[in-house]
Amino acid sequence: MMHIIDRRLNPKGKSLSNRQRFLDRAKKQIKRAVNDAIKDRKISNTDGGERIKIPADGLTEPRFMGDMTKGHRDRVMPGNRDFMPGDKIKRPPPQGSGQGGREASEDGEGEDSFQFTLTRDEFLDIFFEDMALPDFIKKSIKEEVVHEFQRAGYKRQGSPSNLNLKLTMRNSLARRLCLRRPRETEIAELEDKITLLRKKTNLPIKDQKKLLALLEELEVKQKRRRIVPYIDPLDVRYTSFTEVEKPNTHAVMFCLMDVSGSMGEVHKELAKRFFMLLHLFLTRQYSKVDVVFIRHTHLASEVDEETFFHSRETGGTIVSTALEVMQKVITDRYPPEDWNIYAAQASDGDNLNSDNARCRHILTQELLPQCQYFAYVEVWDRHEAEMFPSDGNATRLWQTYDQITKSHENFAVRKVTGPEDIFPVLHDLFDKNKTSEAV
Amino acid sequence: MSASKKKAKITPLFDSADWDYAAVDKVFQAIQTIAIDEMGLDVYPTQVEVITSEQMLDAYSSVGMPLMYSHWSFGKSFVRDEASYRKGASGLAYEIVINSNPCICYIMEENSMTMQTLVLAHAAFGHNHFFKNNHLFKQWTDANAILDYLQFAKNYIAKCEEKYGLKEVEKILDSAHALQGQGIDKFTRRQKLDSAALREKELARAEYERSQYSELWRTLPESKSKDSHEIDQIEKELARKLGLPESNLLYFLEKHSPILESWQREILRIVRSIAQYFYPQRQTKLMNEGCACFVHYHIMNRLYDTGQITEGAMLEFIDFHTRVVAQPDFDSPYFSGINPYALGFSMMKDIERICEQPTDEDREWFPNIAGNNRAIATLKDAWENFRDESFILQYLSPHLMRELRLFNLKDDTSKPHYVVDAIHNEQGYKAVRSALAAQYSVANLDLDMQVTNVDLHGNRSMILTHNMTNGMTLEEKQADMTLAHIQRLWGYDVTLNSVDPNTNKIKKSYSD
Numbered sequence: 008m009m010h011i012i013d014r015r016l017n018p019k020g021k022s023l024s025n026r027q028r029f030l031d032r033a034k035k036q037i038k039r040a041v042n043d044a045i046k047d048r049k050i051s052n053t054d055g056g057e058r059i060k061i062p063a064d065g066l067t068e069p070r071f072m073g074d075m076t077k078g079h080r081d082r083v084m085p086g087n088r089d090f091m092p093g094d095k096i097k098r099p100p101p102q103g104s105g106q107g108g109r110e111a112s113e114d115g116e117g118e119d120s121f122q123f124t125l126t127r128d129e130f131l132d133i134f135f136e137d138m139a140l141p142d143f144i145k146k147s148i149k150e151e152v153v154h155e156f157q158r159a160g161y162k163r164q165g166s167p168s169n170l171n172l173k174l175t176m177r178n179s180l181a182r183r184l185c186l187r188r189p190r191e192t193e194i195a196e197l198e199d200k201i202t203l204l205r206k207k208t209n210l211p212i213k214d215q216k217k218l219l220a221l222l223e224e225l226e227v228k229q230k231r232r233r234i235v236p237y238i239d240p241l242d243v244r245y246t247s248f249t250e251v252e253k254p255n256t257h258a259v260m261f262c263l264m265d266v267s268g269s270m271g272e273v274h275k276e277l278a279k280r281f282f283m284l285l286h287l288f289l290t291r292q293y294s295k296v297d298v299v300f301i302r303h304t305h306l307a308s309e310v311d312e313e314t315f316f317h318s319r320e321t322g323g324t325i326v327s328t329a330l331e332v333m334q335k336v337i338t339d340r341y342p343p344e345d346w347n348i349y350a351a352q353a354s355d356g357d358n359l360n361s362d363n364a365r366c367r368h369i370l371t372q373e374l375l376p377q378c379q380y381f382a383y384v385e386v387w388d389r390h391e392a393e394m395f396p397s398d399g400n401a402t403r404l405w406q407t408y409d410q411i412t413k414s415h416e417n418f419a420v421r422k423v424t425g426p427e428d429i430f431p432v433l434h435d436l437f438d439k440n441k442t443s444e445a446v
Numbered sequence: 447m448s449a450s451k452k453k454a455k456i457t458p459l460f461d462s463a464d465w466d467y468a469a470v471d472k473v474f475q476a477i478q479t480i481a482i483d484e485m486g487l488d489v490y491p492t493q494v495e496v497i498t499s500e501q502m503l504d505a506y507s508s509v510g511m512p513l514m515y516s517h518w519s520f521g522k523s524f525v526r527d528e529a530s531y532r533k534g535a536s537g538l539a540y541e542i543v544i545n546s547n548p549c550i551c552y553i554m555e556e557n558s559m560t561m562q563t564l565v566l567a568h569a570a571f572g573h574n575h576f577f578k579n580n581h582l583f584k585q586w587t588d589a590n591a592i593l594d595y596l597q598f599a600k601n602y603i604a605k606c607e608e609k610y611g612l613k614e615v616e617k618i619l620d621s622a623h624a625l626q627g628q629g630i631d632k633f634t635r636r637q638k639l640d641s642a643a644l645r646e647k648e649l650a651r652a653e654y655e656r657s658q659y660s661e662l663w664r665t666l667p668e669s670k671s672k673d674s675h676e677i678d679q680i681e682k683e684l685a686r687k688l689g690l691p692e693s694n695l696l697y698f699l700e701k702h703s704p705i706l707e708s709w710q711r712e713i714l715r716i717v718r719s720i721a722q723y724f725y726p727q728r729q730t731k732l733m734n735e736g737c738a739c740f741v742h743y744h745i746m747n748r749l750y751d752t753g754q755i756t757e758g759a760m761l762e763f764i765d766f767h768t769r770v771v772a773q774p775d776f777d778s779p780y781f782s783g784i785n786p787y788a789l790g791f792s793m794m795k796d797i798e799r800i801c802e803q804p805t806d807e808d809r810e811w812f813p814n815i816a817g818n819n820r821a822i823a824t825l826k827d828a829w830e831n832f833r834d835e836s837f838i839l840q841y842l843s844p845h846l847m848r849e850l851r852l853f854n855l856k857d858d859t860s861k862p863h864y865v866v867d868a869i870h871n872e873q874g875y876k877a878v879r880s881a882l883a884a885q886y887s888v889a890n891l892d893l894d895m896q897v898t899n900v901d902l903h904g905n906r907s908m909i910l911t912h913n914m915t916n917g918m919t920l921e922e923k924q925a926d927m928t929l930a931h932i933q934r935l936w937g938y939d940v941t942l943n944s945v946d947p948n949t950n951k952i953k954k955s956y957s958d
Contacts (some may be wrong), residue, residue, distance in 0.1 A: 010473045010548065010572070011467060011494040014501060015555055021504040022524040028616075029521030067928035068519055069624050071893055071912075071920055078918030079858035085784065086775025087853040087869055095863040123525035124532065235761070320913040 030129065036061035037125070041133050042430060056157040093119045135288050156248040162370035165245025168223045178242035188235040189228040197225045259297040260289055261333050264315065265354035267304040267324040270386075277386040278439055279316055281429050286312070288437070299336055303329035305359075309336060325359045326404060327365040334373055343377040350374070351382045351436075356402025363407045370408075375415050383408050383420045456753040465559040469492070472513070473563045476569070480748045481571040481741065485822050485848050489574040490549040490589065493957035494566070497552050502539065503528055505552060509724070510542045512550060513596050515603040515716070517619050542939035543569035545577040545727075547589040560759040562887055564766065568747040572738030579830045580733070592723060598645055599716040601633065606709050618710050622696060622717035624874055628895050629696030629718035632888065652708045684848065684902060691896040691911070697934070698897050704906060705937030710905045714935070732834040736790020739771060740798075743791070773850065784882075789850075793837070797825055834886035844875045854881040889915050907939035908932075913947045920944060925956045 030037060040061045090096075125133075161171055204210065204218045251355055262282050266275065289296045300315035304322030307329040333350065341348060358366070373382060385405055408420050421432045456890045460469045461478055473821035474521040475493075481487045494821045497505070507524035508514035540557055544550040549619050553562055577583050607615045622629075692698045700711045727734070747768075750760045774780040797815070801824050804816035828837060853869040854877060868874030868881070884890060894913040901907050910932070912920060925942065933940045944954040 009492045009494060011470060011476075011496070014495045014497045014552075017497075017501065019500060019503070022507050022521060024516050025507060025518065025521030026524055027521070028516060028518035028612075029525060033516045033625040049926070054497075066522060067927065068620075069924045070627055071895060071929070072924055073893065073915075075918075077859055078914070078916045079856070079860070080916050080918070081881040081884060082857055082865065083784070083852055083885060084776035084855060084856045085773055085852055086777065086781075087851040088777075090853055090866040090869060091867055092866055092871075092874060094866040096866070098862055098864060226676040332823075393569050395823055406782040427901045 009312045030094050030125075033061055033066055034133075036066075038133055041125075042131060044186055080240075086279055087099050131287070133293055135291060154250045154252060157251045159247045159249040161244045162247040163244065165247065169245045169248070171244045171246045174239070174244040175242050180245065181240045182239060182242060183235065183237070186235045187231070188237075189232055193223065194232070197221060197228065201225065258349065259299060259341045260285075261299045261336075261348070261350035262286070262300060262315065263329045263333065263350065263352035264300075264302045265304075265324060265326070265329075266302045267355070267357070268321040269324055269357040270355050271388065273388050274355045274386045277423055277426065277429065278384070280426060281384055281423065282351070283316065283384075283435065284429060285434055288433070294404055297341075299333075301329050301332050301336075303332070307332040322359050324354075324359060326354060327369055329361050329370040330366060330374060334369065337374075337377060349380045350383065353386060354404065355382045355387070356385045356404045357405045358402075359404060363403050366404070367407050367411065370411060370418075371415065375411070375418060378417060381418050383418075384432060385420065385422045387422060387424045389425050458562075458731070458756045458759075459557045459749075459776070460755045460759070461756055462561070465557065465562045469559055470566070471561075474566055475568050476749060476754050477563070477571060477745055480745050481575075484748070485741070485744065485827070487571055487575040488578055489571055489872065490547045490578050492570040493548045493550050494570065495550060495552050496555055497553055497760045499531075502542070502552070502554055503531060505542055506539075510544065510729045511596055512593070513600055515600045515619075516607075517623070518616065519620075519623060535940065541565040541765065542568045543573045543577075544592075545573075545587060545589055546592050548783055549574045549577065549589075554759050554832040558684065558762065560762045561766070562806065563749070563755065563759070564742055564746060564763055568738045568742035571743035571745070573734060575741065576730070576734050576737045576829055579826070580726070580730060581831055582730055582833055582835075583810055586726045587723050595719065602716065603713065608710065609673040615713070618713045621716070622714050622933050624931040625699075625926045625935075626717060626721045627892060629694060629714075629721040630892075631722065632695070632892070649708070649712060656710065670722060673928070680903070685899070685921065688900060691898045693894070693896045694898060695895065695910075696721075699932070699935045702900070703936050704823075706935065710935075718877075726833075729835075729886075732790045733784040733829065733832065733837050734790075735787045736794050737829050739767075739787055739791040740794035743767060743795075775851075792846055792850070793841055796843055797821065797828065797841055798844060798862065799845075801922070805845070809845060812841075823953050834885050835888070838886060840877045840885040843869070847875060847878055851883065852878050854878050893920070905938065907941065908936050910940065912942060914944050914953060917946070917953075919954045920956065922956065928958055 014081065161174055201218065201221050204214055204221070206213070216356060264278050264282065264286065270278070286298060289298060298308050298312070300312060301313055302310055302320070303324075303326065304320060305325045305328065306322065308327075310318075310331060329352070335341065337348065370381070385402065405420065405422075408418070412418050414421055421436065423429055423432055459472050474492075481489070503524065505512070506527050507520045509520075511533035514520065540554055540561055542552045549570065551566070551574075553565050553569075557565060575929075577589065583589075603615060603880070621685070658745075665804040688698075688702055696714050699706070700714040703711070706714070745764050746755070746760070749755045755763075769789045771785070771791045773785050773792075774782075798810055798821040800816050801818050804812075809816045817825065828841065832840060847870040849868055854867040854874070856865040856867040858865075870878065894915065896911050897908060898911040899909040920942075929940055929942055940957075942956045943952045944956075945951065946953050
């Protein structure tokens with residue numbers, strides 16, 4: 008009567024395709040929600056999923072239903088305490104937890120928003136969907152080509168290490184079947200019969216004839232076995248590889264951050280968020296991108312990711328030191344002939360006045376000609392931004408850099424005043440659809 | 447007393463909370479002995495499938511069926527259920543049972559052994575018996591063919607997606623889903639679900655016909671012009687041919703829509719066949735759950751009485767059972783209408799009481815069954831021949847109405863007050879009972895919506911009529927959106943009117 012089946016090992020994610028369809032359908036809303044979500048969230052902390060809320064328009068499944076606010080109806084309910092027939096009860100106001108409210112959200116249909124959880128991968132995919140590193144291929148120098156091996160079918164010649172066993176054996180089996188190569192068991196059978204006959208003494212004529220016939224058959228089969236080999240050179244196949252040319256995709260990203268005393272916690276937080284996003288974006292989109300972290304006060308040093316994001320330090324501000332370190336790293340490890348170089352710098356715009364000219368010099372003379380793209384992000388406290396709204400109050404560093412943008416199209420400056428600006432700025436800087444127009 | 451003597455001899459079937467296959471099997475045998483030999487239940491063979499909570503969520507999203515075609519709306523309910531489950535806002539069912547032959551019964555791996563016992567009694571015997579014996583299920587659904595049919599539907603829709611594109615198929619499914627509630631043959635006998643093979647053949651034939659059909663023949667000139675009387679005659683003839691008025695919108699569109707291709711018609715047919723399959727479940731929710739609860743309660747008690755389950759297990763069961771059949775009062779924050787488990791279970795227990803220990807009042811109200819001492823047989827008869835509406839009308843006793851303290855609130859939206867119409871007293875019993883029954887009636891569950899006219903010779907517009915019940919019009923936003931879906935399927939103008947059936951006057955018109 009009963010039959011018990013363990014389904015627990017069945018493939019998971021039966022609903023995956025439906026889920027995908029749903030995400031596709033809600034793409035627009037989800038994209039908006041994802042962008043909103045990132046405003047006030049540390050993305051590096053999202054190890055689990057990301058809960059988002061989207062408006063339900065376009066996702067409603069309409070059907071005919073009665074309007075509960077019209078007409079008349081009976082409602083039988085349990086738990087009467089002191090009602091008597093004829094009692095009148097005042098209708099509760101339409102808003103709130105009345106019948107109407109329940110009806111509307113009964114199935115989640117009437118609700119105007121819809122909450123669920125995206126996996127981290129889904130989230131990031133949508134998040135970085137339309138961003139890319141600009142001008143990925145170097146223009147100025149001749150493109151370096153890398154050779155890579157790629158599978159390309161099978162061939163008859165090759166080195167033994169590339170022997171394709173599966174295909175070889177299949178060919179061999181087919182050939183043996185076609186040419187009717189006797190199997191070992193067949194021969195063994197024959198031999199058994201022969202030995203059986205031979206054991207008998209004084210064979211009758213009939214059996215002698217039979218023995219002869221068997222011997223003959225055995226000889227034929229053995230001959231056939233010799234002629235038709237188990238594996239013939241004809242069968243052998245090798246896996247083939249061809250060399251393909253791939254454009255050089257060596258890229259390095261420099262992250263420069265001011266960690267001096269003038270950078271308040273707010274500034275640092277903003278700058279870090281910017282770099283975290285940038286870092287996430289780079290590591291996600293480009294597996295081979297090298298990232299170099301440089302932080303500076305009045306001294307600059309190359310640090311690892313952990314130190315860059317998490318350790319504290321104070322001191323004065325000399326921006327050019329960072330640029331110098333960057334220059335040094337480039338000469339040491341990333342020759343511009345072989346590498347695509349990108350850089351992003353974050354600072355509050357404070358700099359030793361006398362240093363601005365030097366920064367300008369290093370940038371225009373040395374770094375910018377070597378870089379594909381250099382982005383400068385200035386972080387402002389919100390209060391500061393409110394107090395000095397006009398461009399006239401721009402920091403010196405900003406002024407200096409702003410001039411550079413006029414002459415160099417691979418240089419961009421942006422201002423960030425709050426966490427909500429970070430993503431738009433990042434998005435703006437690395438917009439996929441942006442052609443190489445001057446920023 | 448005899449029970450306690452037995453208890454000493456028999457060792458319990460299990461004494462740990464963890465379950466294993468051997469224990470489940472043993473328990474199943476024990477339950478079967480009680481259910482079949484003692485209670486005389488009649489069930490389909492059972493197929494128990496152990497699943498994880500994730501798989502339970504999967505099953506949720508495909509309306510509980512083991513296989514289903516793909517559609518984004520299932521993904522939507524999946525992410526919604528998943529979100530609310532992860533948040534802890536809602537728990538998962540302990541089982542899902544499918545009206546098929548063999549009866550498929552999903553049980554969750556994290557259930558304790560007691561829960562598995564309960565679930566088997568509840569689903570594999572309670573629901574199973576109901577599915578096999580209730581007249582509505584017998585008449586409307588085909589337990590033998592459903593899984594086959596779903597397989598066919600899934601494959602067919604996947605094939606359509608390959609051939610005509612995801613978007614096109616999605617559009618048709620969206621529209622068909624919007625009309626699910628209007629895709630049921632309420633008045634005629636169900637058609638048997640075709641076996642997958644048969645259906646394939648039929649489709650191939652339709653496809654051949656389509657490929658042979660030539661539009662050219664239709665351009666032959668009409669022989670002569672017709673006068674208005676003749677046109678009237680033709681219209682009447684046409685209405686007869688189309689079978690108007692027709693309440694099954696999906697069926698009508700499938701057969702007569704001027705713009706659909708054969709694969710689109712087939713998809714409408716699939717959606718409506720599945721809607722039809724679920725139709726009896728909506729009409730018997732109360733009875734179905736009541737039956738399952740009564741059966742599991744009876745079986746668990748018998749197992750305990752015969753010493754086959756421990757006191758600990760019994761306590762766990764009682765704790766769970768009490769929560770399932772709890773009915774919060776109308777003014778409790780937990781109140782969300784009448785709990786079908788609670789009302790169903792208490793009505794069945796009440797019938798048992800009337801059969802075994804009737805009062806004078808019961809003898810007066812239920813002369814046929816009071817004191818007949820055949821509780822199980824009486825219940826089996828009820829399970830077989832009633833649906834929620836008629837079951838309440840027939841069996842809700844004054845005793846139970848008093849116990850639940852039921853009262854009827856008249857809600858006339860045009861008045862500023864609700865009025866308490868009847869309560870659980872001598873004058874009110876019948877009124878409360880029929881009001882409660884009416885809440886479970888088909889008229890109350892489903893809107894009365896019909897295709898009443900189609901202008902095939904003019905602009906091909908379609909007129910839909912909604913016959914209002916209790917003066918209730920349609921929710922406008924939803925109606926407009928649904929109309930847009932009908933228009934997509936029909937291809938020409940569609941008008942919908944809410945009509946007062948008493949006066950035949952149009953109360954409200956909708957258009958998108």
